[in-house]
Amino acid sequence: MEITIIIACIVALAVGLVVGYPTLLLMRKLKAGQQILSYVDAHKSKSGTPTMGGVMFIFAIALCGLAFFYKSKEVIVAICGMIAYGAIGFLDDFLKIKHHQNLGLKAYQKIIAQAGIAIILSVFCYYNGSFAREIVIPFTDITFDLGYWIIPLVFLFFIATTNAVNLLDGLDGLASSVSSVIFVAISIILIIFANKLAFDGNVWQSENIYNLAGVSAVAVGGLLAFLCYNGFPAKIFMGDTGSLALGGLMACLLAFSGQILLIFILGIMLIVTCISVIVQVIYFKITKGKRVWLMTPLHHHYQYKGVHEAKITICYTVITFVCALISIISPMLY
Secondary structure (H helix, E strand, O other), X not given: OHHHHHHHHHHHHHHHHHHHHHHHHHHHHOOOEOOOOOOOHHHHHHOOOEOOOHHHHHHHHHHHHHHHHOOOHHHHHHHHHHHHHHHHHHHHHHHHHHHOOOOOOOHHHHHHHHHHHXXXXXXXXXXXXXXXXXXXXXXXXXXXXXXHHHHHHHHHHHHHHHHHHHHXXXXXXXXXXXXXXXXXXXXXXXXXXXXXXXXXXXXXHHHHHHHHHHHHHHHHHHHHHHHHHHOXXXXXXXXXXXXXXXXXXXXXXXXXXXXXXXXXXXXHHHHHHHHHHHHXXXXXXXXXXXXXXXXXOHHHHHHHOOOOHHHHHHHHHHHHXXXXXXXXXXXXXX
16 A cells, blocks of 8 residues: 555656646746735745646646545545635635735635635534544544534634645745645654554554545645745745645645644644744734734744745754654554
8 A cells, every 4th residue: 555655646746747837837928926015025026926836736636646545535525625725725816916916815705715614624524434533642542532522623723724834835945845744744644543553453444544645645746846846946836726725635634534633743833833923913912013023924034034035944844854753753652
C-alpha cells in the first residue's frame, strides 16, 4: 500500500508540473493580477503578479486522489470539501480582480459560506461510523468517542484551520512550504496508524486511514509542483483559491482520521499566525490605536523589521518540520 501512496505522490507532482506553466500563461493572458494592499510597502513590486494559482494543485490533488483512492468515501468527501472551499476562494479572488482592489467577498459572506461547508462536513463526521467521531490523544493510545459533540468541535476546527492557512498565505512560498511539511507528516502518521489498526485486525478502518494517507501524499506532490512557480520570487500566487482549499483538505484529513489534536503540534505556525492577529486587534481596540507588532499577521512584522521574506519562509518551515518530527513520534509510542 505504501508503494501506491508513493506512486500517487509522484504522479501528482508530474500532473502539477504539466498543468502549471499553461495555468501561469492563462492567468497572465486573463490579466488575473493580484492587487497588493497599499500598506504592505515591501510588496508593492509584486502588484500584478498572477493569482488563483491554487487551481494547479487543486486539480492535481483531485485528479490523482480520485484516480488512486476513489474506493474510499472519506477520500471523496475530503476532495469535495477541498474543492468547495477552493470555490469560495476562487469567487473571492475573481471579485478582487474584477474590481481591481484587494477586497472580494465581504467578511460575513465568506464566513457564512465557510460555515455552511463546515456544517456538512461536521455532520458527515458524526454519521461516518469510522474514526471521524473519535478523538485520538497524541502520544497515547487513548481515544474518546465524543458522540454529538463531535459536530460543534469539527465545525470550529474547519473554520479555524481554513482561515489560519488563509492568514499564513502572505509571503512567496510560505503557505505552500509549511503546508507541504504538514501534509508529509499527516501522511506518515496515518500510515503508522493504519498499520497499527491492521495489526489489531481492524482491516476496514485500516484501509480508510491508508486512503486518507494517500490523499495527503498526493497533496505533497501537488504542492511541490506549485512551489516551482510560487517560491521566491513568486511567478504566481495561490490566492484564496488555494489557501482555503489547503485548509479545507488539511482539516478533512485530520478530522476524518480522529487526529484533530495533532494540529496543536503540527500546525504551530498556523496557531501563532492566528494568535498574532487576534492579540493585535484586541490590543489595538483596548489601547485605542497602539500595536503589539508593527503589522500582522506576524510574518509581516518581521518584514517591517528588515528580515527577508525568504528567510522568514525558511524559519517557519523549519519550525514546522521540527514539530512534524515530534508529531510523527506520537503514534510510535503506543
